[in-house]
Amino acid sequence: MKTTTRSWLAMIVIGIFTIMANLDASIINIALPIMSKSLAVPISQITYTVMGYMVILSGLLVTFGKLGDIWGKGRIFTLGMYSFTIGSLMASVNFGFEFLLLARFVQAVGAAATLSNSYGLISELFDNHTRGTAMGINTMFISAGFVAGPALGGFLLQQFAWNAIFMINIPLGIIAIILGHLFLPKNHGRQQATKLDGWGAGILFIIITLFFVVLEAGQTIGFRQPLIIIGFISTYTILYLFGKATKKCAITTIHF
Numbered sequence: 001m002k003t004t005t006r007s008w009l010a011m012i013v014i015g016i017f018t019i020m021a022n023l024d025a026s027i028i029n030i031a032l033p034i035m036s037k038s039l040a041v042p043i044s045q046i047t048y049t050v051m052g053y054m055v056i057l058s059g060l061l062v063t064f065g066k067l068g069d070i071w072g073k074g075r076i077f078t079l080g081m082y083s084f085t086i087g088s089l090m091a092s093v094n095f096g097f098e099f100l101l102l103a104r105f106v107q108a109v110g111a112a113a114t115l116s117n118s119y120g121l122i123s124e125l126f127d128n129h130t131r132g133t134a135m136g137i138n139t140m141f142i143s144a145g146f147v148a149g150p151a152l153g154g155f156l157l158q159q160f161a162w163n164a165i166f167m168i169n170i171p172l173g174i175i176a177i178i179l180g181h182l183f184l185p186k187n188h189g190r191q192q193a194t195k196l197d198g199w200g201a202g203i204l205f206i207i208i209t210l211f212f213v214v215l216e217a218g219q220t221i222g223f224r225q226p227l228i229i230i231g232f233i234s235t236y237t238i239l240y241l242f243g244k245a246t247k248k249c250a251i252t253t254i255h256f
Contacts, residue, residue, distance in 0.1 A: 007125040010183040011134055014118050015141045016176040017081055020169050021111035022145025024088075025053060027153040031162045038162060039097045044220065046097070049104050055212045056108035057115070059205035065116040066196050073117040073124065074184040080113025081180055085173030091166035103166075124185055203242050210235045 028035075028050055036046040068076040087107030091100055118138055126134045156164045214231035221228065 003125070003127045003130040006183050007130075007134075009179065010121070010125050010185070011137065013081075013176045013180045013184060014077075014114075014121060014138060016172055017077075017084065017111075017114040018118055018138055018141040019145040019148075020088075020172060021057075021084065021115050022142050023149050023152070024107060024111070024166075024169070025050075025057070026146050026149030027165050028053075028149075030150050030153040031157055031165055034157060034162045035100075038094070039100070041097045047216075049100055051212055051216055052101060053104045053108045053111075055209050056105055057112050058212075059208040060109060060112035061116045062204060063116075063196070063201040064113045065120070066201075067113075068117040068120055070196065072186075073120045074186055076113050077117045077121060077184060078177070078180055080110045080117070081173060081177050082110070083107070083113060084110025085170060085177065086110075088166045088169035088173060092163045092170065094161075094163055121184070200242075203238070207235060207239050207242065210238070 032043060032046050032050070035049070036043045039046065064076055064080070084107055087103050087105070087110055090103035090106060093099075119135060122134045122138060123131060152168075153165050156168070160167075210231065214228060214235060217231070218225075218228040223229075
């Protein structure tokens with residue numbers, strides 16, 4: 001595909017959500033003490049809003065990447081934009097800790113759908129002469145989101161309530177959704193794309209979730225506790241068996 005002005009306008013959409021998805025992984029950290037006091041929950045519980053976001057995001061990246069191959073990267077990216085913006089709207093309304101956890105789940109689903117298909121979209125939108133530049137810009141957006149989080153969060157918390165860190169996503173998300181409908185490719189996936197491996201996606205999600213839970217628990221009760229050691233061993237065992245099964249399936253597919 002030849003690079004056009006439309007390609008760079010689509011890059012703006014990709015960049016907005018790349019920044020926001022990574023921004024929301026770091027901006028919340030500085031607000032945790034304030035959120036803990038406002039929502040009347042211990043600081044050990046409020047950290048679930050961070051861990052839950054990262055677990056869902058990490059666990060669904062591969063799944064949404066595959067869905068992008070099957071149904072079209074532009075389509076999955078657009079669904080992700082809606083999910084992340086709706087999740088931000090939910091998080092900006094103080095309906096209690098449990099509702100905030102749900103909002104962060106919705107946000108994470110959207111972030112996974114957009115991030116997992118951003119580079120694929122760039123490959124489709126840009127030709128060989130500009131693709132590397134576009135990918136470099138997108139990587140810069142990833143870093144910018146993480147780096148800007150604490151500084152932007154500190155500024156917003158000085159001026160407004162804690163939910164302002166989520167409110168800023170809403171107008172940006174709406175603008176990006178409108179631009180996305182205008183400039184993102186309306187592809188429909190690959191006709192020969194294989195079906196989603198639901199069992200594999202589920203096991204991978206379990207492995208990532210178990211690892212994060214054990215890591216978080218280890219920081220709380222100590223990494224030398226028997227329960228934590230068993231957790232790490234279980235994670236490694238499942239990962240090892242999953243890797244062997246995946247390798248066997250790949251060899252079988254190549255053989256036939």
